[in-house]
Amino acid sequence: MAKNCLVGQSGGPTCVINASLLGVIKEARKHAEIGKIFGCKNGISGVIHEQFIDLSKYDDKKLELLKQTPSAILGSVRFCLNKIEDYEKILEVFKKYEIGYFLYIGGNDSMDVVNKLSIYFKEMNYNCCVIGIPKTIDNDLLFTDHTPGYGSAIRFIANSVCQIYEDTSCYQNGRVTVVEIMGRDTGWLTAASKLASLVSKGPDLIYLPECAFNLDDFINKIEDIYQKKKKVLVCVSEGIRDDSGKFLVEKFAYNQDNDVFGHMQLGGVSSVLTHIIKERLNIPVRAIELNLLQRCFAITSSKIDVDEAIRCGSYGLRQALFGQSGKMVVIKRSKKEKYHIMYRLVDVNKIANQTKYFPKEWIINDSDISSCYISYALPLMNQEIKVVYENGLIKFFKL
């Protein structure tokens, strides 16, 4: 007898989390073992509150727009599965809707739900395969060469930085421009600013959280470059820390003894740094946060990233049909020159609460990135998608 498929989205959105949803829906339609395809609103919270959407009704052409729709079309959630009544409610709803396959598209934290539910269903003798589909722009998941979402994020970042570089270079006497890039504890996203140097003469300096940030050294480097070029472009991770492990933002925004900003934090690390540069060197500065656009500017999405996100979804469902559960899809890359990947599964409990850091051997003198990274990153972002516009505006899939 056919069982139904349920798919949900969770955690911070990316440009391709909806592409993975598309992969699941497309694959589900190929299999007679699968009856209906449901989506739950706002991840696991939509299961508990029985907010289901029948995804079977949308035609293929309309669904294609999922490839260029950022954010999470089903709605997202940050939810920790702990209470026994939540488990019981989920099981009740799964039984009611005859869910035999549950695909959960999310990051690190969402994999905890995959892990717990797969164990719980086994304990309760409920036959349902639970598979995690990875997504995060941060690229900080272990066991996978890269994460869906990363390629599109770095394509936006690299293209933004080279365009900003050209803009900030046009005056003879320029400024120190500090571009702040996301990535939490890791420098994967900020490293992508190095790709801009393939078309522009910068950035001049790049700082990742993987190296302890030395403020005096930073100021000296800025001064040197500014004296020579009269303009400096610096890219920094939001999460840079000093050698004691303290976030730079935290250090300067909250330390009452050394209070630069009063009692409240007003901006990120780019504000902090431009303020210090201005104070110490008295040269013109500008802070730029790339901010949310890094994870939602679908117009510049990477085609490879979109395609891989779709395939992660469809591969995940196929593996569920094979009876796999409690696993996450990962991308393995062959060592060959030409870019070639395979999809595999990894036990989801190995993934949760782990972080894959940017390799230190790819960081040069604390403030530059080696060509090894360029070789790693280029295949993930070297093709564009064909965007469908209406009135000059990117067209979204709407439920």
Next chain:
Amino acid sequence: MAKNCLVGQSGGPTCVINASLLGVIKEARKHAEIGKIFGCKNGISGVIHEQFIDLSKYDDKKLELLKQTPSAILGSVRFCLNKIEDYEKILEVFKKYEIGYFLYIGGNDSMDVVNKLSIYFKEMNYNCCVIGIPKTIDNDLLFTDHTPGYGSAIRFIANSVCQIYEDTSCYQNGRVTVVEIMGRDTGWLTAASKLASLVSKGPDLIYLPECAFNLDDFINKIEDIYQKKKKVLVCVSEGIRDDSGKFLVEKFAYNQDNDVFGHMQLGGVSSVLTHIIKERLNIPVRAIELNLLQRCFAITSSKIDVDEAIRCGSYGLRQALFGQSGKMVVIKRSKKEKYHIMYRLVDVNKIANQTKYFPKEWIINDSDISSCYISYALPLMNQEIKVVYENGLIKFFKL
């Protein structure tokens, strides 16, 4: 006898200032009366310092990249022409290089140079036609329906806002997101955030400098919307002012009696507003400055804008060949339904130091924009350019 043509770029860069340069070069190649085509580095400063680039040598195919190269490829400058020795030096250099046609691509301030030089050359009986080619993302020049640069800027802004809207909508309990948009004293750029509502359900509120900003009213509106939707997207002009005409940023960042930020300014109006919202309503907030990307993100340039920028350049040179001088090119739009424009000249002294404000009758209840603006703006940005990439990065013209 053939005379040479000189072209320069000045003021803040845009995505299409190089397209206007392309228009001048392409047109110059058609005319036997024109010998060489020179570019001066960093605007008029490159004339004074005799820094000329021979633009005749580049082939057409390479020059095509100017259509997608942001910033000012010749370098820009902010320069006030006052000293008599500067005038004399300019005349000397013009004579030496036999310049008969001078095209200056720039904004409001740059037109002052066009005005002064055209008068000076006439007084000195030096036969040289000086024509201004307009550019500014701000769209604040009089006598022209719109300015080259504006269409591309609003295409980026509208697409950014709708993508940010989707991103910020994905949680059930969201934040108040305040997006800060450029435009100095006018709201032309911020109004473009309304175009996002053609594909998304927001923004919720839009504030332009043309209406006095009432903080209490603003907070009330935010509270209302947040109570209903649990998320709010607000777009504000960097230059909003209170009813006494004081910039909001200035009021809260520098007023020592009412000192919110201590002694220094750390961010723009979005930082100020999110801080106040947080303090008064204690709800989650996020500030986003679209920042420099508004004027340099050439990947999303408007095709109409690029084409018009080229034609402004070529029209300007043709008019110089007809003997016109001391004029700026403007764009006139017919009143017909279908978008149709013509190029004309206006005396440059009418343009300088004037500002074209956003029409107050297009602002609804201080915080929304009428459909009249949508009709005005859509034809300026409803087509995309075909971007040439290399390795996934936008390709630039390089001198």
